[in-house]
Amino acid sequence: MDTKGVIRAKGAIRARALSLGFDACRFASAEADPLQAERLREWLDIGAHGDMAWMAETAERRAAPGALWPDVRSVVMLGMNYGPADDPLAALDRRGAGAISVYARNRDYHDLIKGRLKELAAFIIKRAGGGDVKVFVDTAPVMEKPLAQRAGLGWQGKHTNLVSREFGSWLFLGAIFTDIALDPDPDERDHCGSCRNCLEACPTQAFVAPYQLDARRCVSYLTIEHKGPIPREFRHAIGNRIYGCDDCLAVCPWNKFAQASREAKLAPRADLESPPLAELAGLDDAAFRAVFTGSPIKRIGRARFLRNVLIAIGNSGDASLAPEAERLLNDPEPLLRGAAVWALSRLAPQRLVALQPFFVSETDETVREEWAKETHWAKK
Known part of the structure; x- marks a missing residue:
């Protein structure tokens, strides 16, 4: 395509993207960025990725678009606004309820955005x-945020997330790699x-420095x-955040x-805006999946989610929630039994003496350690 043809093509792609429900569409080159690759290596070298071993395993492919797909020539970066109607921080004051991150209060955005990306890719x-295309939304080794900044969708703020002058910090990102040459935007x-x-x-003071x-x-x-x-040093600070943090x-x-x-499909479900902790703690596996x-x-999964719910119960200061934690001392999942001990130690420590038979019959060492840290009689 000549210059005019490229301009027309980009305009048509952008118009189609907006009609599909995206709020922003811009274009980036597929060139490698040695600085970003070096920052990624340094971050991985200090272990700041925690248990996310897949980030280290895919580091080489993540470092540049061409490392993932050698034929890529251009990147179409898409943004979808998921801004909340109300201040999400207000949920932190409702200690008998859980606070769920804005992005997770309705259907999985990966499914929503991937379907739209495929439609746009077919149009391209x-x-x-x-030509050829590949679509990505947060599940492949793609450095979406640096690419979004390169395309002009926004910039990586000091919190390391993308910030947009139009949409603030509330943009889901998607990417289309293509072997079609499209001039990059500023x-x-x-x-x-x-x-x-x-x-x-x-x-939890997770930022060791700006942008880190x-x-x-x-x-x-x-x-x-x-x-x-959850490491003990962070449990109190988590408060009632049961899935993510905004x-x-x-x-x-x-x-x-x-x-x-x-986007109507991103509107929060009423039952997930401030769900009662007592109701969540009562979910068995089938109910959780439903x-x-x-x-x-x-x-x-249920175990990790109810672990979070138990931490929130322990932080609630509401002794009426203690029976919910006590019931989970019998759960098949050691992760939940241990979290239940901690929650009870915060809400009804006097009950732990009466519950000593649970410690005596406990076979999981991590759960026994929770008992030992919360009672004098369970210490080795």
């Missing part, structure tokens, strides 16, 4: 009269200035990716320009 091929410069709101808002996140301290990582017991996103000043999402079918929460 048809419009160009040939990139976006950093507009964070001297602001430190996101760094200071983090409840230690995932091992991040509430989102701890409540979603981390498979074992604190660093919600305090960004650029959100003053953000608007509530126009409640969270189509939700990203289903991916982590």
Whole structure:
């Protein structure tokens, strides 16, 4: 295509993207970025990715678009606004209820966006009269945020997430790699200035420096990716956050320009805006799957989710929730039995003496350690 043809093609692609429900569409080159690759290696070398071994395993392919697909010439970056209508931080004051990250209050965005990306990719091929494409949405080794900044969708803020002048910190990202040559758009410069709101808002001090996140301290990582017991040093700070955390996103000043999402499929489910902890603690495996079918929460499974619920119960200060924790001392999952001991030690420590038979019959060492840390008689 000549220059005019490329301009027309980009305009047509952008118009089609908006008609499919995307809120932003821009274009980036597929060139390698040695600086981003080096930053990724340094981050992995210090172990800041925690249990996410797949990040280290795919580091080489993640470093550049061409390492993932040698034929790629251009990248189409898409953004979909998922901005909330209400302040998500308000949910943190409802201690008898759980706080779920904005992105997880309805259906899994991966499924929604991937379907739209496939439609747009088919349009690109048809419009160009040939070519090849690959679509990605957060599940492949693609550095979406640096590519989004390169395309001009926004910039990586000090909280390491993308910030948009139009949509604040509330953009889902998707990418289409293509072997069709499309001129890149200008990139976006950093507009964070001297602001430190996101760094200071983090409840677990997960930012070791501006633009540097230690995932091992991040509430989102701890409540979603981390498979074992929540480290004791972070339990109180987690509060009632039972799936993810929006604190660093919600305090960004650029959100003053953000608007509530126009995508109906991203509208929050009423039962997930402030779900009662007592109800969640009562979910068996079948009920958990039924409640969270189509939700990203289903991916982590009942054990991890109820582990988070028990931490929130322990932080609630509501002794009426103690029976929910006590009931889970009998659960088949050691992860839940251990979290239940901790929750009871916060709400009804006097009950632990009467519950000593649970310790005596406990065979899992990690659960016995929880008992030992909360009672004098269970110490070795």
